[in-house]
Amino acid sequence: MQSHSYEVTTVWTGNTGSGTSGYRDYARSLEVRTPGRETLPGSSDPAFRGDPTRWNPELLLLAALGQCHLLSYLHACVEAGVVVTAYEDRAGGTMAEDGAGGGRFTEVVLRPHVTVAGPSMVEAATAAHVLAGERCFIAASVAFPVRHEPTVVAEDGPRATDAAAPAPAGLAQVRAEIDRIDARLVGLLARRQEQVRLAGTLKTDEAAVRAPDRQAAVLAAVRERALAAGLDTGVAEQVWRAMVAGFVDLELREHAARTSPGS
Numbered sequence: 001m002q003s004h005s006y007e008v009t010t011v012w013t014g015n016t017g018s019g020t021s022g023y024r025d026y027a028r029s030l031e032v033r034t035p036g037r038e039t040l041p042g043s044s045d046p047a048f049r050g051d052p053t054r055w056n057p058e059l060l061l062l063a064a065l066g067q068c069h070l071l072s073y074l075h076a077c078v079e080a081g082v083v084v085t086a087y088e089d090r091a092g093g094t095m096a097e098d099g100a101g102g103g104r105f106t107e108v109v110l111r112p113h114v115t116v117a118g119p120s121m122v123e124a125a126t127a128a129h130v131l132a133g134e135r136c137f138i139a140a141s142v143a144f145p146v147r148h149e150p151t152v153v154a155e156d157g158p159r160a161t162d163a164a165a166p167a168p169a170g171l172a173q174v175r176a177e178i179d180r181i182d183a184r185l186v187g188l189l190a191r192r193q194e195q196v197r198l199a200g201t202l203k204t205d206e207a208a209v210r211a212p213d214r215q216a217a218v219l220a221a222v223r224e225r226a227l228a229a230g231l232d233t234g235v236a237e238q239v240w241r242a243m244v245a246g247f248v249d250l251e252l253r254e255h256a257a258r259t260s261p262g263s
């Protein structure tokens, strides 16, 4: 498992001369610094004597969740073949005080408004928010629900009748694109094969190689992804069944070679 480390420096800049001699005697100003970035002016929420022109921790928490969802979402859209052309999120959060000096966020709602290149992408673009929500590292790290109220629209005008739109592609052009996609798929399958081979070396017998439960889990996951991406689930299932059968055969051949007498 890969891990990543982060560091920021937070410096209080609000000593007005007498330090924290009294609740009203100091400013809440601070600076958040990290090498190579602009310094972020921070403060507390104005409800707690903060400066309304600076970033408070509550806003930064919303900003972290909003950024993280945006970035996870764009990636999920690439995988789903969805072309996003604009994204704007208006996130809101509720923090409740507990009456004893503490408090906690009870909920954050993200309201991303997304524009995609064409009407055929709207459904998959809406579904991609679910995957993005699951993958967002920051949402996965907080102890309150992060809800999504997304809206997705397609860019104006039916593309095919758009005067500026390119002429419909001929069969040769379409086939050239299919060939390019196939070339990428072959590369991905070669990478998959490496991992499958590795898995095979970690298995002790034929039953473990066949692993029907794992095959069912792979198919179920692919079905969900296909639904989210707008890929026909029947096509996805046929392709994956055939592909996994091929890899099981490969693993069985290699397993037999490893365990045959004299090998």
Ligand SMILES: O=C(O)C(=O)C[C@]1(C(=O)O)C=C[C@@H](O)C=C1
Pocket (backbone or CB within 6 Å): 196, 199, 200, 209, 210, 211, 212, 214, 215, 218, 243, 244, 247, 248, 251
């Ligand atoms: O996950 C594994 O154990 C694999 O070996 C990979 C794989 C696959 O191609 O997805 C191949 C053989 C198993 O029957 C199950 C799944």
